[in-house]
Amino acid sequence: MTEPSGSDAAPVDALISLGGNIGDVRATLDRAVDLFCDGIAVRLKARSADYATPPWGVTDQPPFVNLALSVDTTLGPRGLLERALAVEARLGRERARSRRWGPRPVDIDIIAYGDVSLDEPDLHLPHPRLGERAFVLVPLAEIVPNRLIGGRRVGDLAREIDAAGIERLPARQAAERPARP
Template identity: 40%
Template sequence: MKQHQVMVSLGSNQGNRLALIESCIDLIHNEVAVVVKVSKIYETPAWGFESEPFYNCVLLLHTSKSPQKLLNQLLKVEKKLGRVRNQVAEYQPRPIDIDILTFDEDVVATETLQIPHPLLQKRMFVLQPLLDLDRNWVHPVLKKSIVQLVAETEDTSVIQAVHTLDSPIEKLALQPFNYIAIEGNIGAGKTTLASKLAEDCNAKLVLERFADNPFLPKFYKDQSRYAFPLEMSFLADRYQQLSDDLAQFDLFKDFVVADYHIFKSLIFAKVTLQEDEFRLYKTMFDIIHKEMPKPDLYVYLYQNTTRLLQNIKKRGRSYEQEIPAEYLEKINQGYLDYIKTQTDLNVLIIDVSELDFVKKQADYVFLLEKIQQATLSN
């Protein structure tokens, strides 16, 4: 599921304005939502009242939160930075001001929140940084482009670009890695993390086509009968998909994130196949494996078996509901045994048993930092 794209404005005209803006960006990214892009920071006159000039910018956020939940958490960030909102109608100086400008192409009208922001088109200190981030944005109510809104606004305020900041995502600088494979047991969250990482970092995404395999439901009902055709079909499909998908990219220039690595085929086959079947299977696998490019970073998400079973139940695939704990433990051991033997593969193991990187922004940031540390030590 794709994340929401949200534009948020920041403003400050008290204290160390730049430091407050930077602290606000860090707090939002670490506690609320992924900060993907930051516009230039502009010095602008106070709008609607007499006061010291402001520093203003606009952020592009990625989040799975609802508009109201996002607003509530942004207000907490304001409070942490010293903003006291009161019932006074007049504009006032403030250390930090956060406003949600846009939320996808949605129109929201509640007592506490209006999206798009009702004054957006009247404020040059919002329009110019919004133009920095997305020249193609169209106001969902006025049906006018951001370029038109800038040209038509009656706000003649003189605004000046004073600083340029990288977003926290841009600071990650995951080079020299161009190809990252994220692996894990059934239900570990590898597809969720790969999808989110690719979206946030503007990477090419390669997802395993597991749902199309006709042998999978049959295998869970009768493993001994369907294990060999299942593993052979998975191997053929993974080889075909990786060959097709990776061939589209320049692995020296593009950034590619995959939710599997071809070696998972051998790991699962070793658990599911009889000894003579596995020997035949491995012969085929070794031929295929030689042709596959190796990822620059192999991330293994470890989940304890109890949590795996909870995740499997939650996602509700009928054919997975009878998977025994013993099978999951064998798969996990297979991965760990494989990892121990890979002397020329850059491996990062992360225990995610106590993490929820979908609902808790701090947990996701923790994973990003682990991946960044792996790039720095490379």
């Protein structure tokens, strides 16, 4: 697959999930969105509210805060993944030292990239466990309920999943948000 890149490439709609459960998570997620969405190669179209969510996979850890983004990007899937990993590392995530599904300051996942289907060792599109993850579906359904992924509407998938324990958090006041760079 040829990777589009740069300002000459036609933008592609991508869906992104962010979460974390270490430190000042909401401030870290705000910073992650700012770093990920530069307004050039990745342009933010919509951001969900923040949601408090129970841990998934490994349950002996603090709750998470999760959110979803809809972006337009001129980066290819691999370039978008590289950007996500670079933002995670910049914000303190050490993937090599962390436990799978364990605590982390930030996690950024590409959920869908246009209508691309991709199955590579470290990049699967659309995200293969989307239908199992209420912490992804609930925020996504807020911003793109009619978006089709794998032939199903995001809103329908969110209505069909057990979303027990997921709580929409109140919006933060401007004074609570970190200063933008």
